[in-house]
Amino acid sequence: MNTSASAQITGLHHITAIASDPQRNVDFYAGLLGLRMIKRTVNFDDPSAYHLYYGDETGRPGAIITFFYWPGHEALGRVGPGQNTAIVFSARPEALGYWETRLASAGVATVRRVRFDEDVLSFADPDGIPLEIVAVADDARTGWGGGEVPAEHALRGMHTAELTVRVATKTERLLTEVMGYRLVKRDGARARFAAPGAEARSGHFVDVIGDAEARPGVGGAGTIHHIAWSVPDDETELALQARLAAAGHPVSDVRDRDYFHSIYYREPGGILFEIATAKPGFAIDEPVERLGEKLRVPKQFAAARAIIERRLPPLKAPDWHRIAVKA
DSSP: OOOTTTOOOOEEEEEEEEOSOHHHHHIIIIIISOOEEEEEEEETTEEEEEEEEEESSSOOTTSEEEEEEOTTOOOBOBOOTTEEEEEEEEEOGGGHHHHHHHHHHTTOOOEEEEETTEEEEEEEOTTOOEEEEEEOTTOOOOOOOSSSSOGGGOOOSEEEEEEEESOHHHHHHIIIIISOOEEEEEETTEEEEEOTTSOSOTTSEEEEEEOSSSOOOBOSBTSEEEEEEEESSHHHHHHHHHHHHHTTOOOOOOEEOSSSEEEEEEOTTSOEEEEEESOSOGGGSSOGGGTTSSBOOOGGGGGGHHHHHHHSOOOOOOOGGGGGSOO
């Protein structure tokens, strides 16, 4: 049995953000960026909100990006301290030129920079969420090659989670002393940590940025709602839940999200953290070859399915050409 000392996070699981327009979100992430829509469902706590999942072929932990959409709540938030402040993808080094050209063709401005000796392409989604593609030569993961983006250029999953807080020391202490992460490099106000027990590689990093001067982030469309860390099983999750509680961090009970089980807590800078299990996965209610094609309704809302479907806006197949028409 896992003990509090041996239970380990294995890396990133998913990032969840908030969109102002679900169709435009589909057009951008499944269309332009070429991610696979692996699940279309609703918020497990509020069925009025779409919950759209994107990722690789099967939705492996570390490759999953998800979005909430609440009708009537399209006001943009503000990205800043107290939030996960970017979605950072990994791609092959030779793919960055492809992505510069593809994004430019959709009217998306890009900037090239170097950080931690990595070649980084920065841009933003239609709601203003900061996005990056990092050139990573040794990332063995494969992205989704079943869409318009050729497999050799596909985004292979998340590279790192970027957390911005006003004071970094307490956040760093939680990561290292309770969650088991280790410092691998530091450059000014940015420090990079790697998941416990894993090689320092793409999909296992978290960057913490201390910024006491910027205006605090405000939740809303165009911001990231929370970051989830991956564990292999329920036993590990329960051990980490006990470890967090013993260290004085209020943590939720276990929530059944159908595709994984989760616990939630806030780090000292205010960012919502989740620990999610790798199992049972996204093929539990539809076959892999049909993932994301139909609306899936959580079992607690099954009786209200007809009402939910009527209230949600319909979604069309992704078409990235539509994103050039700004809302």
